[in-house]
Amino acid sequence: MIQRKKSKSLFLKKISSWIREKIPLGLCGLFLLFSFAPTNQTHISKLPLFFLPFFYWLTKRPESMGLIYVIIMSFIYDMLDNNFFGINIFLIVVIYACFMYQKFIPTYKDFVMSYLTFSLIMFAYYLIKYLMFFSIFDSSPNAANIFANYAIMVLLYPAVYVLMEKINKKLFREIKK
Numbered sequence: 001m002i003q004r005k006k007s008k009s010l011f012l013k014k015i016s017s018w019i020r021e022k023i024p025l026g027l028c029g030l031f032l033l034f035s036f037a038p039t040n041q042t043h044i045s046k047l048p049l050f051f052l053p054f055f056y057w058l059t060k061r062p063e064s065m066g067l068i069y070v071i072i073m074s075f076i077y078d079m080l081d082n083n084f085f086g087i088n089i090f091l092i093v094v095i096y097a098c099f100m101y102q103k104f105i106p107t108y109k110d111f112v113m114s115y116l117t118f119s120l121i122m123f124a125y126y127l128i129k130y131l132m133f134f135s136i137f138d139s140s141p142n143a144a145n146i147f148a149n150y151a152i153m154v155l156l157y158p159a160v161y162v163l164m165e166k167i168n169k170k171l172f173r174e175i176k177k
Contacts, residue, residue: 020171024057024064027167031160032073036080046081047149048088048125052160055118058099060168070096084132091125111161119154126150 032050050073058065074089081088126146133141 021064023167023171024053024061025066025069027053027164028057028069028073032077035077047153048077049153049156050077051092051122051125052153052157053164054092055095055121055157056114056161056164058096059114059117060164061172062100065096067093067096067100084129084136087129087132091128095121111158114161115157118157122150122153 028050031053035046035049054065054070054073070092071089074092078085078088126149130141130143130146
């Protein structure tokens, strides 16, 4: 009887741990859905909102972001975005690889460093997309729209950071003890 309770308890702990580890991916998926919510804003293209929690979890708990899941989310975003197929996959995987395999990237204990890095990465992301659009279609997309998208993403990051920080503390507080 006692052995059965221990094995059941161990099983529940493993399930609980697995669910906790997958919640960051679920949050990225939820933000991916928000990216394609219908809006009245026709002049602003779809924002890669899944990148907000993705960046947070990549800097705080990179082990919860598996490469295959990152590729799948980027693939879904590319499919629904109707833009350059593959550009988001490429950019997100490059960012993922930089964070996972490079030792020179500092840890992001404070918000300011995380925010500055996010702003810089989003600037590079939109610049590359702009240059790709310009080189492929030989015309310039509306720079004001691209800047508006960049500004919205950078302005949304602090709110998402606070939300993800609260979720992170709730989910993983017992692991730290």
